[in-house]
Amino acid sequence: MKNEWPLYEVFIRSKNGLEHRHVGSLHASDAEMAIENARDVYTRRQEGVSIWVVPSSEITASNPENFGELFEPAEDKVYRHPTFYDLPHELKHI
Amino acid sequence: MEHSIEYLEKQFQDRIDRGENIEAKDWMPEKYRKTHIRQISQHAHSEIVGMLPEGNWISRAPSLRRKVALLAKVQDEAGHGLYLYSAAETLGISRDELFHQLHTGKAKYSSIFNYPAVSWADMGAIGWLVDGAAIINQVMLTRTSYGPYARAMVRICKEESFHQRQGYEIMITLCNGTEEQKEMAQDALNRWWWPSLMMFGPTDAESTHTEQSMKWKIKRKTNDELRQQFIDITIPQAEFLGLTVPDPDLKWNEERGHYDFGEIDWTEFWQVVKGYGPCNKERLKARNKAWDEGAWVREAALAYAEKQSAKKIISKAV
Numbered sequence: 001m002k003n004e005w006p007l008y009e010v011f012i013r014s015k016n017g018l019e020h021r022h023v024g025s026l027h028a029s030d031a032e033m034a035i036e037n038a039r040d041v042y043t044r045r046q047e048g049v050s051i052w053v054v055p056s057s058e059i060t061a062s063n064p065e066n067f068g069e070l071f072e073p074a075e076d077k078v079y080r081h082p083t084f085y086d087l088p089h090e091l092k093h094i
Numbered sequence: 095m096e097h098s099i100e101y102l103e104k105q106f107q108d109r110i111d112r113g114e115n116i117e118a119k120d121w122m123p124e125k126y127r128k129t130h131i132r133q134i135s136q137h138a139h140s141e142i143v144g145m146l147p148e149g150n151w152i153s154r155a156p157s158l159r160r161k162v163a164l165l166a167k168v169q170d171e172a173g174h175g176l177y178l179y180s181a182a183e184t185l186g187i188s189r190d191e192l193f194h195q196l197h198t199g200k201a202k203y204s205s206i207f208n209y210p211a212v213s214w215a216d217m218g219a220i221g222w223l224v225d226g227a228a229i230i231n232q233v234m235l236t237r238t239s240y241g242p243y244a245r246a247m248v249r250i251c252k253e254e255s256f257h258q259r260q261g262y263e264i265m266i267t268l269c270n271g272t273e274e275q276k277e278m279a280q281d282a283l284n285r286w287w288w289p290s291l292m293m294f295g296p297t298d299a300e301s302t303h304t305e306q307s308m309k310w311k312i313k314r315k316t317n318d319e320l321r322q323q324f325i326d327i328t329i330p331q332a333e334f335l336g337l338t339v340p341d342p343d344l345k346w347n348e349e350r351g352h353y354d355f356g357e358i359d360w361t362e363f364w365q366v367v368k369g370y371g372p373c374n375k376e377r378l379k380a381r382n383k384a385w386d387e388g389a390w391v392r393e394a395a396l397a398y399a400e401k402q403s404a405k406k407i408i409s410k411a412v
Binding site: 024025029044 | 121169177245249253392395402
């Protein structure tokens with residue numbers, strides 16, 4: 001239906017030092033209203049110190065069908081983890 | 095590579111059985127999608143319609159303390175409705191369509207909100223019993239298989255506990271008050287007890303959705319299990335208040351380790367579900383009125399936003 005307000009994705013930083021985190025979405029007529037609505041909907045109990053809103057239509061997401069080609073190559077690269085390397089137990093601080 | 099539906103459904107069920115969550119863009123059986131749209135939107139509508147019986151009491155609250163608490167509770171319910179509508183929209187249905195289904199009576203909401211809240215004690219009983227019953231259901235749903243629904247439930251459960259506690263505090267105050275105040279509390283319990291038990295839905299034998307919902311881990315417990323859990327938790331709370339639960343058949347069953355309880359009036363339940371409860375018409379009328387009378391605000395805000403964005407484009411071009 002054509003009169004629906006656009007959808008925004010909402011990201012909240014819970015305190016300085018932490019990243020913004022996706023919390024959900026809401027409808028608003030523009031970005032300014034989206035911030036005001038996000039304040040009321042997602043931070044009624046001091047859950048945030050900063051809000052990002054992004055029009056949902058602007059988000060490009062990977063497709064779950066491409067899981068294999070995107071993420072499987074990392075599966076057999078155990079040598080990227082520190083535990084792959086055999087070092088004597090008596091060795092410290094390494 | 096194209097897979098057959100049977101293959102995809104098998105893979106889907108395997109994922110559920112392994113305890114994986116399903117996310118919005120994942121392949122899912124059409125029935126899983128539809129069941130979720132129905133259930134999440136019913137839940138959202140219940141939050142929104144649920145504001146009506148309580149909203150009526152905000153201006154009549156007996157003290158400022160009670161007033162700010164009730165106001166905050168009703169505002170939470172608006173928020174909970176919004177979390178849930180957003181979760182439903184991830185399944186590809188629009189907000190306008192969801193509202194349309196509510197306003198035309200096509201979608202259901204919890205029948206409990208078709209009962210009137212006639213005295214201040216009802217604010218106590220609703221918080222204690224109705225929110226108490228809702229919490230039991232919602233705690234289960236924090237582990238539901240659909241990710242966006244489960245996450246909305248976690249947020250809701252964190253906020254809901256105060257709703258029940260403020261309700262019970264109202265009941266304690268009334269029960270420690272004058273004889274008349276205690277009678278008000280008893281009267282509210284008498285009227286809200288059975289409808290609260292009905293909130294868990296038909297018995298397992300009658301419930302059409304339960305089996306599939308359990309298989310897909312939409313539900314993790316059956317209606318009867320949840321209802322029993324609610325009764326077992328609530329009876330000691332009623333005893334603490336010195337109130338009598340209006341069920342002559344209610345008694346502790348040592349062997350089962352649960353309370354036995356009397357027959358629920360399912361005729362009444364189905365009457366209310368089908369639209370013939372005391373307040374069905376009034377609730378839908380109030381929702382439609384709010385929606386229709388807000389139309390000009392929605393249109394004006396959109397027109398303003400379009401004008402502002404056009405101005406920005408022009409100023410950039412110049």
